[in-house]
Amino acid sequence: xxxxxxxxxxxxxxxxxxxxxxxxxxxxxxxxxxxxxxxxxxxxxxxxxxxxxxxxxxxxxxxxxxxxxxxxxxxxxxxxxxxxxxxxxxxxxxxxxxxxxxxxxxxxxxxxxxxxxxxxxxxxxxxxxxxxxxxxxxxxxxxxxxxxxxxxxxxxxxxxxxxxxxxxxxxxxxxxxxxxxxxxxxxxxxxxxxxxxxxxxxxxxxxxxxxxxxxxxxxxxxxxxxxxxxxxxxxxxxxxxxxxxxxxxxxxxxxxxxxxxxxxxxxxxxxxxxxxxxxxxxxxxxxxxxxxxxxxxxxxxxxxxxxxxxxxxxxxxxxxxxxxxxxxxxxxxxxxxxxxxxxxxxxxxxxxxxxxxxxxxxxxxxxxxxxxxxxxxxxxxxxxxxxxxxxxxxxxxxxxxxxxxxxxxxxxxxxxxxxxxxxxxxxxxxxxxxxxxxxxxxxx
Amino acid sequence: xxxxxxxxxxxxxxxxxxxxxxxxxxxxxxxxxxxxxxxxxxxxxxxxxxxxxxxxxxxxxxxxxxxxxxxxxxxxxxxxxxxxxxxxxxxxxxxxxxxxxxxxxxxxxxxxxxxxxxxxxxxxxxxxxxxxxxxxxxxxxxxxxxxxxxxxxxxxxxxxxxxxxxxxxxxxxxxxxxxxxxxxxxxxxxxxxxxxxxxxxxxxxxxxxxxxxxxxxxxxxxxxxxxxxxxxxxxxxxxxxxxxxxxxxxxxxxxxxxxxxxxxxxxxxxxxxxxxxxxxxxxxxx
Numbered sequence: 001x002x003x004x005x006x007x008x009x010x011x012x013x014x015x016x017x018x019x020x021x022x023x024x025x026x027x028x029x030x031x032x033x034x035x036x037x038x039x040x041x042x043x044x045x046x047x048x049x050x051x052x053x054x055x056x057x058x059x060x061x062x063x064x065x066x067x068x069x070x071x072x073x074x075x076x077x078x079x080x081x082x083x084x085x086x087x088x089x090x091x092x093x094x095x096x097x098x099x100x101x102x103x104x105x106x107x108x109x110x111x112x113x114x115x116x117x118x119x120x121x122x123x124x125x126x127x128x129x130x131x132x133x134x135x136x137x138x139x140x141x142x143x144x145x146x147x148x149x150x151x152x153x154x155x156x157x158x159x160x161x162x163x164x165x166x167x168x169x170x171x172x173x174x175x176x177x178x179x180x181x182x183x184x185x186x187x188x189x190x191x192x193x194x195x196x197x198x199x200x201x202x203x204x205x206x207x208x209x210x211x212x213x214x215x216x217x218x219x220x221x222x223x224x225x226x227x228x229x230x231x232x233x234x235x236x237x238x239x240x241x242x243x244x245x246x247x248x249x250x251x252x253x254x255x256x257x258x259x260x261x262x263x264x265x266x267x268x269x270x271x272x273x274x275x276x277x278x279x280x281x282x283x284x285x286x287x288x289x290x291x292x293x294x295x296x297x298x299x300x301x302x303x304x305x306x307x308x309x310x311x312x313x314x315x316x317x318x319x320x321x322x323x324x325x326x327x328x329x330x331x332x333x334x335x336x337x338x339x340x341x342x343x344x345x346x347x348x349x350x351x352x353x354x355x356x357x358x359x360x361x362x363x364x365x366x367x368x369x370x371x372x373x374x375x376x377x378x379x380x381x382x383x384x385x386x387x388x389x390x391x392x393x394x395x396x397x398x399x400x401x402x403x404x405x406x407x408x409x410x411x412x413x414x415x416x417x418x419x420x421x422x423x424x425x426x427x428x429x430x431x432x433x434x435x436x437x438x439x440x441x442x443x444x
Numbered sequence: 445x446x447x448x449x450x451x452x453x454x455x456x457x458x459x460x461x462x463x464x465x466x467x468x469x470x471x472x473x474x475x476x477x478x479x480x481x482x483x484x485x486x487x488x489x490x491x492x493x494x495x496x497x498x499x500x501x502x503x504x505x506x507x508x509x510x511x512x513x514x515x516x517x518x519x520x521x522x523x524x525x526x527x528x529x530x531x532x533x534x535x536x537x538x539x540x541x542x543x544x545x546x547x548x549x550x551x552x553x554x555x556x557x558x559x560x561x562x563x564x565x566x567x568x569x570x571x572x573x574x575x576x577x578x579x580x581x582x583x584x585x586x587x588x589x590x591x592x593x594x595x596x597x598x599x600x601x602x603x604x605x606x607x608x609x610x611x612x613x614x615x616x617x618x619x620x621x622x623x624x625x626x627x628x629x630x631x632x633x634x635x636x637x638x639x640x641x642x643x644x645x646x647x648x649x650x651x652x653x654x655x656x657x658x659x660x661x662x663x664x665x666x667x668x669x670x671x672x673x674x675x676x677x678x679x680x681x682x683x684x685x686x687x688x689x690x691x692x693x694x695x696x697x698x699x700x701x702x703x704x705x706x707x708x709x710x711x712x713x714x715x716x717x718x719x720x721x722x723x724x725x726x727x728x729x730x
Contacts, residue, residue: 090573091580092649339558339573362561422563429568 002207004232005245008379010412012169012235012333014208018292018299019172023180025303026316028100032075032307033344034060035087035095039142041067046096052079057106057283060096063134069144069347070134071096072283074305076104086340088329088349095344098307109282115183116279119191126195126278133277134284134347138269139163139238140330142348145270149195152259157196161247161265162189164205164212165231165238168331171351173288174268176301178205178212181272182219188271190223191278196264200225203268204247206233235333236410240265242379254406269350289313289345293354295321304345310352311341325360328353333411363420374413374423380406384413384423391430396437404430405438477530478502484526485516490594492517492617511536518595518615540634541616543597543609547628548644548705549582550604554658570625579657581647583607583628592623611638633688638710641686641693643668645705648681655703662705668697 037043044061054060054073061071077100084092105111121129131146151157162185166174178185189201201223205213207230220226229247236242241252243265250261258264266274269287276282285306292299297318304313310327314320320327328335329349338352374384382403390399404427413423481502489497493516495504505514511533516523521537528535554577560569566588574580585605590598597613598620600606607620611634620629628646643662647654651663664682676690677697686697686706698706 086574092574092653337573339578425563425568428571429565432571 002230002232003246004234005237005242005379007245007381008377008412009234009236009242010377010415011233012415014233015169015292015294016172016175016208017170017294018290018301019175019209021172021176021298021300023176023288023301023303024316026308026312028075028103028305029308029312030100031080031309032098032100032305033085033095033309033342034071034074034098034307035085035093035344035346036061036071037087037093038071038306038346038348039063039069039136039144041065041069041144043094044068044071046082046094048073048079048082048096050079050081053077054079054098055104055106057109057285059283063144067144067147069136070132070283071306072134072285073098074285074307075100077101086343088336088338088343088346090339110280111282115187117187119187119194119278121191121278123195123197126191129278130195130274133273133282135270135273135277136284136347137267138273138287138348138350139267140334140348140350142346145266145274148264148266149192151196151264155259156262157198157259157264158200158262159248159264160189160193160196160198160201161243161263162201162203162268162271163238163240163243163265164203164209164216164268165243166209167206167233167235167238168333168335168351169235170292170353171290171331172292173290173301173350175209175212177272177288178209178268179215182212182215184275185268185271186216186219186223186226187279188273188275189226189266191274192264192266192271193225198264200227202247203228204231204237204243205229206231206237208233236379236408236412239379239408239410241408254403284347287345287347287349289349290351291317291354292351293321293324293356294359295323295356296354297321306347307344309342309344310338313345313352314341314354321354321356323356323358324354325357326355328355333415334409362422365421366419368421369419371418373416373418377412377416379410379412380408382407384427385421387430388421388423388426391426391433396430396433399430400434400437404434407431475506478506480530481505481527484519484523484530486518486523488518488594488615488617490518490615490617490619492615492619505531509533517541517617520615541631542611542614542634542638542640543616543618543620543629544632544640544642545583545607545609545629546642546644546646547581547583547606548660548707549577549579549658550601550606552604553660554579554582557657566623567625577657579647579654579661581626581628581645581649582658584626588623588625589620589629592619594619635688635693635710639693639708640688640710641691641695641698641706641708642688643684643686643705644707646683648683650682654682660703660705662701663703665702667700667702668706671696671700 042065044063046061048060056076058073060073063069077098080097080099082096085095087093127146127149135145136142164178193201213230217228244263273284289304290301291313300317327338329338387404407427411424485498487498493501495501524535556576557578558576564586566584566586569584575584583606587600589607595613595615597610598607601608616631645662647661654661662683666679668684669677669679674690674692676687678685698708
């Protein structure tokens with residue numbers, strides 16, 4: 001029997017329409033918008049002036065605190081200005097706007113297609129390099145990767161898990177990356193393994209990607225300690241804690257990090273970015289983005305520079321279909337509805353999903369019928385209906401006791417609710433409020 | 445039978461004696477004035493004074509020995525005078541205040557660009573996006589303030605989608621001010637006969653961007669600052685603010701505003717023009 005996590009989970013329609021579309025590079029846009037806050041943690045500080053000429057790969061914003069990340073120019077050209085543009089959050093945030101002129105790269109970047117197998121750097125140098133090149137978690141959470149490589153004292157890591165699950169419906173960017181850049185992904189994983197001083201690497205891939213499983217299994221022969229594990233299709237298997245449970249049968253304690261159970265999880269996209277950073281000196285300036293939707297003319301996987309407006313991508317995929325009701329950044333389960341066509345691609349944007357009208361509206365909310373489906377669906381073993389009730393009644397202390405902070409916001413509860421209750425929305429409110437309460441407690 | 449009655453009585457008497465001594469031992473001597481003060485307070489327990497309920501307020505006033513910093517917004521000056529009389533202190537007089545909604549982004553002025561169908565709370569919508577009109581500072585129209593009001597002093601106008609404050613009921617307790625995630629509501633001086641002038645906008649974006657989302661946004665042009673003879677208007681982050689302590693209600697700024705963002709409330713009719721929230725014909729071009 002195939003491995004999977006035990007608690008909860010749902011199985012939404014997969015809709016992986018674009019899984020057979022090879023990754024395509026698209027022409028550079030005329031102007032790019034690079035938000036200074038594309039990662040978890042403190043925003044970076046812009047270090048370029050208006051009118052300054054920048055090269056592709058040049059540092060343009062510096063991450064100044066521990067949990068932060070550097071940002072490099074994805075294009076060459078002139079800085080138009082540092083202004084505020086609407087980003088994924090739906091608010092205007094500071095961004096560096098660059099007018100594209102040619103494509104002039106920083107000399108140190110190796111742009112050849114040749115695969116570089118040998119890893120020469122020491123673990124310490126690898127971590128520094130990953131920090132320098134602005135690598136963040138590409139699965140969507142955008143946690144700065146170098147922080148995830150700094151193993152706290154007294155802990156050792158035995159297993160590095162590479163997350164190729166891609167459990168979100170519609171998205172196929174990781175799938176294509178594994179198929180087309182398998183060698184690079186595995187070398188990236190090898191670099192990460194070296195940095196963590198781990199003994200083995202397990203690549204977890206869901207069974208609905210048999211070609212990727214076969215391809216990587218073949219390649220694994222070249223890497224001692226590497227193995228590919230096929231997993232049963234179940235959402236949210238790509239969640240860090242769920243994946244560790246599925247592959248290792250280890251449980252990360254509430255409120256703790258995977259370090260606690262001697263594991264570290266990195267996404268395949270991150271492994272690829274790490275390969276490019278360490279072996280090719282290339283900062284994180286482009287990524288694979290799936291542009292998909294049932295009514296879209298050409299659902300595709302694009303290799304795009306960070307900062308490209310999503311309108312450019314949608315145009316390349318055949319334009320916005322007439323019946324579009326919602327445009328999401330990320331998949332339909334955890335993605336966020338966008339408010340502007342000019343929203344730029346950021347480091348954590350794995351896909352753009354265009355949902356038709358009838359699928360983008362919520363069903364009418366009805367009363368809770370106490371069916372407990374949300375409890376069976378919750379992968380963290382919470383009671384979503386109860387949490388939602390407590391938050392609606394502003395009983396934040398009780399919600400904290402019911403482990404509201406453990407929620408990974410996967411949306412399985414809302415998806416499964418026959419009454420269409422917005423359970424996750426309430427839980428999110430609860431998480432914010434309880435977070436405030438905990439922080440205030442810390443101050444006192 | 446008789447034994448049962450006797451033993452029951454005996455237990456009763458013994459318990460009473462024990463309880464009497466215990467009560468004497470643990471007696472709490474409370475200032476009788478606390479009860480008196482509590483009696484004259486409105487008993488709304490709204491927390492508008494900054495204390496946890498009326499009783500807590502009464503205890504604190506009696507303990508403090510002076511009335512500085514103590515004010516019951518619900519009872520106002522009359523209640524505070526009564527409290528002062530009980531305690532033999534000098535009451536601190538305060539001008540009556542009223543809550544003011546500083547946003548005119550109605551459905552007509554700031555038309556919706558997006559549709560939000562999540563749970564109807566402003567707090568959540570504020571976390572998610574800039575609002576249906578696209579203005580990241582404006583009213584979300586989901587009524588967190590109305591839900592917070594304990595005095596039936598607010599309702600949502602279904603036509604404009606904005607909250608309306610019923611002046612007679614508003615006690616200036618400040619519950620709506622804290623409930624609003626965008627700090628749109630402010631407590632301002634009620635003014636003579638309820639007359640007041642304020643900038644009905646809290647948008648700090650640059651003028652051009654603010655105008656894109658809302659026809660009556662403050663664009664930070666600074667005309668009102670120049671025209672004000674009393675230095676009551678300040679301009680910060682592209683947003684004008686009228687200091688009600690300095691404002692003499694001369695109304696010079698009102699016609700000057702190119703976007704009609706400055707509102708005058710409760711003024712008598714002025715030469716065929718209707719004063720108030722209605723926008724005036726044709727704004728002057730900047």
